[in-house]
Amino acid sequence: MSGLPSDPRLNAEFSPNPRIHPLRSGRAPWSDERPPLPILELRGGAGCDVVIVGAGITGAFAAEALTRQGKSVLMVDRSFPGRGSTAASTAMLLWEIDTSLVELAERYGFTKASMLYGRCLAALRELGELVSGLAIDCNFAARPSLYLAESDAQPDSLAAEQEARLRANLPSTHLSMAELQQSFGMSRPAALVVSGAAEADPVRLANGLLHRSFERGARLVADAVVDYQFAQNGAAAVLASGAVIEARHIVLATGYDMPSFVPSDLHRIVSTWCIATLPQAEARLWPHRALVWEAADPYLYARFDSQDRLLIGGEDAAISVADARESLMPEKAARLVQRMRGLQPQLEFDVSHSWSAAFGETADGLPLIGRVPRAPQAIAAYGYGGNGITFSYIASRMIAAIVAGEERQWFSDFALDR
Ligand SMILES: Cc1cc2nc3c(=O)[nH]c(=O)nc-3n(C[C@H](O)[C@H](O)[C@H](O)COP(=O)(O)OP(=O)(O)OC[C@H]3O[C@@H](n4cnc5c(N)ncnc54)[C@H](O)[C@@H]3O)c2cc1C
Missing domain, CATH: 3.50.50.60 (FAD/NAD(P)-binding domain)
Incomplete structure (x- = not known):
């Protein structure tokens, strides 16, 4: 293939984008x-x-x-x-897509939306098989994921999503406020708990x-x-x-x-922030070490890693300039702690790591x-x-x-x- 023609329309000036760097x-x-x-x-x-x-x-x-x-x-x-x-x-390996099944079905129809969700569920199962088949030592572990309704949502706010998931044969269980409190010790109007998720050291x-x-x-x-x-x-x-x-x-x-x-018409770069705590005493961990995420904007998510450190992330904002992102780190770290403390006050919040990053997402x-x-x-x-x-x-x-x-x-x- 020597002598490939160089097409000036395609050949990009390919230096890192100074606005988002460092990533x-x-x-x-x-x-x-x-x-x-x-x-x-x-x-x-x-x-x-x-x-x-x-x-x-x-x-x-x-x-x-x-x-x-x-x-x-x-x-x-x-x-x-x-x-x-x-x-x-933070390597929460979820099959649930950022866009709910209900929203995806409104955009693309139920058949296509449920196939997309099913494809992600199957992908995670295969990914687990790949990791174990290749004997990759990366603290891969199957976990449930817990999707929480916003604190001021109606008790039935996740009912339609649960119904759509069941119709699509997805392994999802609806928890009422009382059931959530009893099973996970968390106070929210409702939640969906699913199997088939996992975590790993990325x-x-x-x-x-x-x-x-x-x-x-x-x-x-x-x-x-x-x-x-x-x-x-x-x-x-x-x-x-x-x-x-x-x-x-x-x-x-x-x-x-x-x-x-x-x-890149569908794509945009935003900023996101994360913290990790020192290892938590085992008695403080929530049940099943579930991967927790919230139906809120800006959203919040958290999990424990293999050393029982609590990783908390979210607070995403439409900022694509690295300097602006970095300068918000102290404020965002405090906010992540405050929000998680509201959900699980028994945890210790001695922050050992904090980091921010560019994050790419799409409209759908x-x-x-x-x-x-x-x-x-x-x-x-x-x-x-x-x-x-x-x-x-x-x-x-x-x-x-x-x-x-x-x-x-x-x-x-x-x-x-x-
Ligand atoms: C804070 C944060 C939390 C996240 N949490 C989760 C989560 O919980 N679960 C989840 O599933 N996903 C999560 N994600 C998303 C996930 O981490 C990313 O989608 C994924 O890591 C992207 O991997 P990548 O290999 O595509 O990109 P990268 O890891 O960025 O790799 C791209 C590589 O390309 C190289 N490169 C770029 N340009 C050039 C060039 N011109 N020449 C040579 N090399 C080049 C870079 O050096 C880099 O090594 C998170 C992302 C962030 C930022």
Whole structure:
């Protein structure tokens, strides 16, 4: 594929967006250990079936799926793998989408909405099987998730959502105020509790997937992609070093830093804030270590990690400038503590970590995954909202199918230009 024509409409000036960088500030409690990586030194150029740009959780799932298919894969990351947004994630692995089933059904019809929910439920089951099949040590654990009504909501505020979930055969149970108080010691007008969710350490999950991919021959190039070139049957990624990687497909797993030729009408970058406490005494933990999230705007979510630290996040705001986001950290941390104390006053709120990050979401709560309209050799995956890791897994299945020439009708649900 040498001599690929360089199309000036497509070739992006691909430097980090100065408004949203750094993508995260402060520190999440995940380990910062840096396992040895098979770094490939490129002199001039290289070729492969698929080049994956970005070695966060999206790139890691994609590399695992593609190398299992026997594809030759080169990954390119401008920083250490898994240290982008993935290192900021609270890694609540939910099959419930940010947009409720009722709202999604209003937008797309009940059949399509329930299939989308069912797809996420199945994805989490498969993700768990993958983690255990590959023996990835990432504190993966199945958990229930608890979706709380807002404190001033009507007692029947979640009834329609529960009814829709049952109609869609989803494993959801409605709790009245009294039942919620009795089962979880939380005071809200109502809640929905579901099985099938999970938690993990996101950095160790990404590292584990990368490790398996490297064992199967994938290699990492430690460089930044600064330009792209596309032709009829292939594409090339141009690196800052001047080296060029030619491939049949380019996977754009660059998180919230998509090149400008990837359409983004549905996508917006907001800011989000998180804190972690010191480990809690076991007697203070709420039952079943459920993943808790709230039907409020701005919303609140929380879980315990494997060391019994309470992770609390939310308070999202429409701010895309990193400086403004960082300056709000003390105020947002205090607000997260105040809101959680209102829900569970028995917890200790000695904050050990606080961090803020850019966060990408879409108007309908569905991710953007698929071929890039004007550059079909490029496949982009981003815009996941709060279900980042579930959607990253789904993206990897779609990417593997597209590369194998097995596109399915339902892929259009996530199309970049839907
Ligand atoms: C605070 C916070 C909490 C979250 N909580 C949850 C949660 O509880 N559950 C959940 O499922 N999801 C959650 N998410 C979402 C989830 O974490 C993200 O969707 C996911 O981590 C995105 O992973 P990624 O691999 O797509 O991007 P990233 O992890 O950002 O990886 C992108 C990689 O691409 C590299 N890169 C970018 N541009 C280039 C270039 N030009 N050349 C070379 N390399 C490049 C970067 O260096 C980076 O390593 C949360 C996100 C945040 C920010």
